[in-house]
Amino acid sequence: xxxxxxxxxxxxxxxxxxxxxxxxxxxxxxxxxxxxxxxxxxxxxxxxxxxxxxxxxxxxxxxxxxxxxxxxxxxxxxxxxxxxxxxxxxxxxxxxxxxxxxxxxxxxxxxxxxxxxxxxxxxxxxxxxxxxxxxxxxxxxxxxxxxxxxxxxxxxxxxxxxxxxxxxxxxxxxxxxxxxxxxxxxxxxxxxxxxxxxxxxxxxxxxxxxxxxxxxxxxxxxxxxxxxxxxxxxxxxxxxxxxxxxxxxxxxxxxxxx
Ligand SMILES: [Fe+2]
Ligand SMILES: [Fe+2]
Numbered sequence: 001x002x003x004x005x006x007x008x009x010x011x012x013x014x015x016x017x018x019x020x021x022x023x024x025x026x027x028x029x030x031x032x033x034x035x036x037x038x039x040x041x042x043x044x045x046x047x048x049x050x051x052x053x054x055x056x057x058x059x060x061x062x063x064x065x066x067x068x069x070x071x072x073x074x075x076x077x078x079x080x081x082x083x084x085x086x087x088x089x090x091x092x093x094x095x096x097x098x099x100x101x102x103x104x105x106x107x108x109x110x111x112x113x114x115x116x117x118x119x120x121x122x123x124x125x126x127x128x129x130x131x132x133x134x135x136x137x138x139x140x141x142x143x144x145x146x147x148x149x150x151x152x153x154x155x156x157x158x159x160x161x162x163x164x165x166x167x168x169x170x171x172x173x174x175x176x177x178x179x180x181x182x183x184x185x186x187x188x189x190x191x192x193x194x195x196x197x198x199x200x201x202x203x204x205x206x207x208x209x210x211x212x213x214x215x216x217x218x219x220x221x222x223x224x225x226x227x228x229x230x231x232x233x234x235x236x237x238x239x240x241x242x243x244x245x246x247x248x249x250x251x252x253x254x255x256x257x258x
Contacts, residue, residue, distance in 0.1 A: 014076065014077050014079035014080040015079045017080070017083045017175055017178070018079040018080075018082050018083045018086070020083075020171065021083050021086030021087060021090065022086065024086075024090060024168070025086055025089060025090070027093070029096055029097060029100065030097065030100075030157065030160065030161045031157060032097075032100045032101055032103075032104040032157045032158055032161050033104060033156065033157045033158075034104050035104050035105060035156055035157070035158050036104070038154055038156065038158075039105070042218065043219060044106070044107070045107075046214050046215040046218045047107075047218070047219070048102055048105050048108075049110065050145075050149075050211075050212050050215040051098050051101050051102050051107075052107070052108075052109045053110055053113045053115060053211065053212075054098055054145070054146075055095050055098035055099060055102065055109055055110070056112065056113055057115075057138065058091050058094040058098060058142075059092070062088060064084065064088065064128070064131055064132070064135070065081075065084055065085045067131065068080075068084045068128060068132075069081050071128045073128070073129070073183065074182060074183070074185075075179075075182025076179070076182065080179070083175065087172060087175060090168055090172070094165050094168065097161050097164070097165060100161070101158055101161060101162075104157075113211075115208065129183060130196065132176060132179060132180075133193070133197065133200060134200060135176060136173065136176035136177070136197070137197070137201050139169050139172045139173040140173060140230060140233040140234060140237060141204050141205060141208050142169050143169040143170060143173060143233060144226055144229040144233060145208065145212060145216075145226065146162050146166045146169060147166050147229065148216060148221045148225065149162055149215075149216070149219065150163050150166060151221060152216070152219030152220045153219060173233070173237070177237055177240045177241055180193055180241045181240070181241050184242060190242055193241060193242070194238060194242065197237060197238060198234065201230070201234045205227065205230045205231075205234075209223055209227055209230075212226075
C-alpha cells in the first residue's frame, strides 16, 4: 500500500486524503459491454449472484458520514470528516459499476442476501470506531475477492472495471489503516484493535468464502488462494497499525480502538 502522510510529521495528512478523493470523484462510469456469451450458463449465473451480493455490500452506509461528523475522536479533523463522505460516494460508484456488470451479464440484481444482512447487523452493534473497523474488514474482503475474480475473468471491459475497483479498494484500506493508527495509541486500544480485527476478519472471511466458493471455482480460482490473500491483508492491517511505537499507556480499559 502506498502511504499518504505528511513528510514533516509522519502523521496522516487528511488534507492529502481529501485531495485524493476529490481527484477521483468526477470519474465517469466505465463502459461495460454485454458479455453474457463469454461464460457458460452455470458460471454466468454464479457471477450474477456474487456480483449482486457485492452490490448490496457496496450500497452505502450513509449514516457513517453523520456519525463521524458528530464524533469526538482524537487524530481527525474536518478534512478526515470530508474524506469519509467522499469515500462513501466512491463506494456508491462501485455499487453502480456492479449494477452495470450484472446487466452486462444479462442478469438481475439480488434484492437481499443473508451475508449482507449479517454484515449490516454487526456494523451497527457498537460505536463509530467499531463501525469503521467493520468497514476496514470489508475492504480486505472486497480487495481479496475482486482481486481474485479479476484474475479468473477473461480480458474485457468487465475485467477492467473490476480492476478499477481493486485500485480504489487499496486506497480505501490504506485510508482506514491510517485512521486506526491515530486511534490505537494505548495498550488497551491496541489490544482492542487487534482482537476486533482478527475476530471480525475471521468471521467475515468464513462467511464470504462459503458464500462465493462456487463462483470462484467457476472462474478457475481456488478458494484456499482467496483465503490466503485475506489472511495476508489482515496481517498487513495488523502490522501497519500496530508497528507504530506506543505513544502512551493507560489503565483505563474503556479506551478502545473499536
Ligand atoms: Fe467498494
Ligand atoms: Fe471500499
